[in-house]
Amino acid sequence: MRAWQFEGAGRPISLNEVPEPEPGPGEVVIDVAAAGLCHSDLMYMEVGEETMPFLPMTQGHENAGVISALGDGVEGWSIGDVVGVCSSGVRPPLGMFSHGGFADKLVADARDLARVPEGLDLSLAALATDAGMTSYHAIIKVGGASTGMKVGVIGYGGLGQIGTRAAVLAGAEVHVAETKESAWDLARQAGATDVVRDAAEWAGRGFDLVVDYAGFDTTQKAIDAVARGGTVVQVGLGLPTFTVKTPTLLGRTLVGSLGGTVEDIEEVYDLFVRREIEPAYTEIGFEEIGDGLERLRRNEVTGRLVARLDR
Template identity: 85%
Template sequence: MKAWQFEGAGKPIALNEVPEPTPGPGEVVIDVEAAGLCHSDLMYMEVGEGTMPFLPMTQGHENAGVISAIGDGVDGWRVGDVVGVCSSGVRPPLGMFAPGGFADKLVADAADLARVPDGLDLSLAALATDAGMTSYHAIVKEGKAGPGMKVGVIGYGGLGQIGTRAAVLAGAEVHVAETKESVWDLARGAGVVDVVRDAGEWAGQDFDLVVDYAGFDTTQMGIDAVRRGGTVVQVGLGLPTFTVNTPSILGKKLVGSLGGTVQDIEEVFDLLLAGEIAPEYTEIGFDEIGSGLERLRRNEVVGRLVARFGG
């Protein structure tokens, strides 16, 4: 079968022929039908060598498809079930530390499966497994966005658009900082009260919560924006390192949010199916994954790119 693989630092992702997987105990094989492209894929192409347990590594950590084989000891699932895959920590994250979904098939632990409801498009199901889960978990579960809170969202991309809407639905007063002015109207349409280009404009405005979905040395801006006792949740990994002014964090909380749970994904599935969250995304073909990552690197993507293939 075909798989898009990271082969080493400084090299573009490569389309290679690899053996088809078989499930071990507690595992299933999924025929991948949709896979989202993420800035984290690019980050691991910069820092993955020496971090990943082996190379080449099949990338792709945002996946949905149909179960085609089941290993011993798997209960509650059957061949033909439509599922999304959560990187919940049951097994090493797919696409980074275990073969991911930029391939015709992938192996997943049964405990990491989220059931896709009837009627939900698989592109939406795929992006919900990372862009949805990660953004929702960060702002609702870690940040505890709720009624009466003043919330800032840094970055209105694939994650930020979902996190923003989740906070609006939770009853918060939501502000967005986004350098790409072409998406400002989308943010306003999601229910935000204000959009600025630079989160530095929020300094001293006593936000209760700021969630940074960008991670391009923007964390300090969030710290400067929140009140004493406020919280900054760091999600984005736009840069591998950035700095904060140590005294500025005193009396405030800085939390790193990584991923989420199967329950988070299924809650996002329900919101997507109901139309309460309607993210922007563009579908591409499996053969376009390499060029799609380059589009992402050049900041040419609005929302999310999702590759459609398989059945």
């Protein structure tokens, strides 16, 4: 079968022929129908040689498809079920520490499966497993966005667009910082109160919560924006390292949020089905994944890129 694999630092992702996987106990094989492309894929291509347990590594951690094989002991799932796959920590994260979904098939732990509701487009089902789950978990479950809160969202990309809308639906007053002005109208349509190019403009504004979905050394700007007693949730991994001024942390909380749960995905699925959240995304072909990652690197993507393998 085909698989897009990271082979080493400084090398572009490569399309290779690899053996088809077999499910172990408690695992399923999924015929991948859709796979989202993420800035985290690029980050791991920079540091993966130091962190990945083996190479080459099939990337792709945002996946949906159809179960085609069951391992021993799998209960509650059947061949033909349509599922999304959550990197919840049950097994090493797909595409980073175990083979992911930039391939015709992938192996997943049955405990990491989310049932895709009837009628939900599989591109949305795929992007909900990371862009949806991670953004929703960070702003709702970790950040606690709710009625009466003044919330900042840094980065209106694949994650930020969903986090913004989720916070608006929760009743928060939401402000967005996004360098790409072509995304500003989308942010306003999602319910953002205002949009700025640089989160530095928020300094001293007394936000209750800022969620940084960018991670391009933007965390200090988030800290400067929140009031004493406020919280900054770090999600984005645009750069492998960045700095903060230690005294500015006093009286404020800085917490990292990684991934989420199957429950988070299914809650996002419900919001998608009810069209409460309608994220922007662009579909590409499987053969375009390498070029798609380069488009991400050049910041040419609005919303999310999703590769479709079933068309």
